[in-house]
Amino acid sequence: MSDTSFNCVSVSRKALQSNYKFIESRVAPGVKVMAMVKADAYGHDMVLTARALEDVGCTVFGVAELCEAVILRKSGIKGQIFVMLGFDPENAAIFVEHDLTPAIFSSRAATALSRAAVAAGKQVEVHVKVDTGMGRLGVMPRDLVGFVKELDTLPGISVQGVMSHFPESDVPDSSSTRDGFSTFEQACSLLAGRENFVRHIANSGAVLNFPDTNCDMVRAGISLYGYHPFGKQPENGSDGNRLIPAMTFSTQIIQVKDLPKGAGISYGHTYRAERDMRIAVLPVGYEDGFSRILSNQGEVLIHGRKVPVRGRICMNICMVEITGIDGVQVGDEAVLLGRQGDAVITADDIAEKTGSISYEVLCLFGNNNKRVHRE
Known part of the structure; x- marks a missing residue:
C-alpha cells in the first residue's frame, strides 16, 4: 500500500537560495539578513528551507513560537534563532537549554528568563520589542528606556x-513607514552607547522600498519565497522580478468525461454545462488548500493552457473544463500553482480571486499537502 498522494507541493531549493542572495544584495555590507521561517516557512517546510539557506550563508532565523525554534535547533540548525511571539514563563528554561533568542516585551517573561539563566549558570541574549505604530506586540516607545533599564538589573540576561x-x-509612498521609522530611531537613540547593539525593523517591503531603514539587520519573509509583499509582481525590468517563486503545486487527472449541455456540475449545481463539454476530475479540494471561494472562478494549467474550474470545489475533488484540448487523459499533470509550458499561475493570481494575499495561499497549499524539495 502506497502512502503517496496524487497531490504534491514542490519547492525549489535554488529559488530559495537565489532569493536570499538577492535580498543580501539589496542591503549594505555588514547588515545581516534574518530569514523568517515561521509558519513552516510559509508552507515551504521550515527545516528544509533553513538548511537550504544555511548552505548559502544565512546565520539568523526567525520563528513565531518557541516550539518552532526547538524543532529547528533539534534538526541541526546552528545559527541564531529568534522567537517573536513571546513565551509562557514556565518555558523560560527552554531558551537556555537550546540557546534561543526571545523578543521580550513583558517584565514577567524577562524575570522568568533571568531565573532560568541564573539556575543554568548561563547568559541569554534578548531583543526588546517596541511598538512604533503596528498596534501589536511591544512596549510603547515612551516606556522603552525604563523597560531596558529594568532588564539591565536582571542577572543572566543581556539586552x-x-x-x-x-x-x-x-506601499512605496506610505507615510506610516516614515513616521514609524522616525519613532524607532528616536527610541533607539536613547539607548546609544551600547556595544554590539542590533537594531532591526525592516521587513520584506522595507528591504525593497525603504533601504534607508535597514539598520543593523533586516527580516526577510515573503520575499524569501519569491513574492513581492505588495501583491502582483512588479513590471518587467524592476528589481522585484529577480524574486523567483519557489513553490509549485500540482496534481494529476483521475477521470476524463463528457457531459451533455445542461448537465449540472458538483454540489448545488451552481454551474450547468452551457454546451456539450469535456471535463477533467482532479483529486484536490479545499482540504488541500484549494479554496472553495475559487468555485466557478479558479483556474488550473493542463497541457500548458489555463482551464476554468466548473462547479463548487469539494473537500477532496474539483472539476475543470477541458473542452477543445486534444489528448487529455487520466494521469496527465494539472498545475494549480506554478508554470506549465508558457502558462503560469502565481499565488498572487489565486489571492486576487479569493480576496486574500500570497502569504495565505502559500501556507494553505504547503501545509496541507505532501512536499518535496527539488535540487
Whole structure:
C-alpha cells in the first residue's frame, strides 16, 4: 500500500537560495539578513528551507513560537534563532537549554528568563520589542528606556537589541513607514552607547522600498519565497522580478468525461454545462488548500493552457473544463500553482480571486499537502 498522494507541493531549493542572495544584495555590507521561517516557512517546510539557506550563508532565523525554534535547533540548525511571539514563563528554561533568542516585551517573561539563566549558570541574549505604530506586540516607545533599564538589573540576561515592525512598508509612498521609522530611531537613540547593539525593523517591503531603514539587520519573509509583499509582481525590468517563486503545486487527472449541455456540475449545481463539454476530475479540494471561494472562478494549467474550474470545489475533488484540448487523459499533470509550458499561475493570481494575499495561499497549499524539495 502506497502512502503517496496524487497531490504534491514542490519547492525549489535554488529559488530559495537565489532569493536570499538577492535580498543580501539589496542591503549594505555588514547588515545581516534574518530569514523568517515561521509558519513552516510559509508552507515551504521550515527545516528544509533553513538548511537550504544555511548552505548559502544565512546565520539568523526567525520563528513565531518557541516550539518552532526547538524543532529547528533539534534538526541541526546552528545559527541564531529568534522567537517573536513571546513565551509562557514556565518555558523560560527552554531558551537556555537550546540557546534561543526571545523578543521580550513583558517584565514577567524577562524575570522568568533571568531565573532560568541564573539556575543554568548561563547568559541569554534578548531583543526588546517596541511598538512604533503596528498596534501589536511591544512596549510603547515612551516606556522603552525604563523597560531596558529594568532588564539591565536582571542577572543572566543581556539586552542585545531592539526591534519593531512596519505596517505598510509594502506601499512605496506610505507615510506610516516614515513616521514609524522616525519613532524607532528616536527610541533607539536613547539607548546609544551600547556595544554590539542590533537594531532591526525592516521587513520584506522595507528591504525593497525603504533601504534607508535597514539598520543593523533586516527580516526577510515573503520575499524569501519569491513574492513581492505588495501583491502582483512588479513590471518587467524592476528589481522585484529577480524574486523567483519557489513553490509549485500540482496534481494529476483521475477521470476524463463528457457531459451533455445542461448537465449540472458538483454540489448545488451552481454551474450547468452551457454546451456539450469535456471535463477533467482532479483529486484536490479545499482540504488541500484549494479554496472553495475559487468555485466557478479558479483556474488550473493542463497541457500548458489555463482551464476554468466548473462547479463548487469539494473537500477532496474539483472539476475543470477541458473542452477543445486534444489528448487529455487520466494521469496527465494539472498545475494549480506554478508554470506549465508558457502558462503560469502565481499565488498572487489565486489571492486576487479569493480576496486574500500570497502569504495565505502559500501556507494553505504547503501545509496541507505532501512536499518535496527539488535540487
